[in-house]
Amino acid sequence: MISQLTLEQVVALLGAVTGVAALTWNIVRYLLERPKIRIDAVVGRDQFAPKSQGYRSLVIRVFNTGRRPTVLIKWGARANYGQGVHDLDIPNNGFPVSLPVGGEPFRISEFDLSILKRELAEIYFLDIDGKEWKLPRMQLSHLISRADEVRDRLGDEK
Numbered sequence: 108m109i110s111q112l113t114l115e116q117v118v119a120l121l122g123a124v125t126g127v128a129a130l131t132w133n134i135v136r137y138l139l140e141r142p143k144i145r146i147d148a149v150v151g152r153d154q155f156a157p158k159s160q161g162y163r164s165l166v167i168r169v170f171n172t173g174r175r176p177t178v179l180i181k182w183g184a185r186a187n188y189g190q191g192v193h194d195l196d197i198p199n200n201g202f203p204v205s206l207p208v209g210g211e212p213f214r215i216s217e218f219d220l221s222i223l224k225r226e227l228a229e230i231y232f233l234d235i236d237g238k239e240w241k242l243p244r245m246q247l248s249h250l251i252s253r254a255d256e257v258r259d260r261l262g263d264e265k
Contacts, residue, residue: 142206143173144232144240150220150253163220163257165250167242168212169232176207178235182215186226195222203235223254 112120148167171177180203184195204213230242242250 140174142171142175142177142208142234144177144179144206144234145170145172146230146232146240146242147212148230148242148246148250150223150250150257163261165217165220165223165254167215167217167230169206169214169240170212171206171208171210174208176205178203178205179213179232180235182230182232184222184230185228186224187228188226192228197222206234220254220258223251225251227251 146167146169148165150165167182169179181199182202183197183199185192186195187193206213227247229244230247232240234240
């Protein structure tokens with residue numbers, strides 16, 4: 108026989124159910140409302156580059172497609188030189204930079220393609236929360252190939 112629930116037990120049960128539901132909702136909302144960084148890069152002519160640079164530019168654009176603004180504190184690259192992956196020495200002028208939701212992309216133009224070597228393992232950005240956002244490997248591989256083509260055409264050193 109099912110026992111009768113008292114009013115206190117019904118209220119306690121209702122409180123427990125709504126408390127768990129509210130906690131679950133807040134966790135889901137927290138996980139969904141984060142910044143989401145998208146990195147896009149191209150080897151080619153940057154409209155802001157000096158004309159003498161021609162097509163020797165690496166242009167990196169960083170977008171925030173998430174639901175919360177963030178701050179980028181640095182960018183960098185890592186290369187694999189046989190004994191592990193090492194950070195490359197890249198100046199971080201202009202950092203930190205605020206990256207609003209859905210706003211204009213942050214743009215970096217490197218006028219020297221020497222960073223794009225076969226040993227390059229990754230290009231990354233670090234946000235204020237300590238999360239690293241990386242350029243996808245396939246796009247990085249394409250950039251390196253494109254930089255090799257440009258250097259061959261222009262007679263530059265690899």
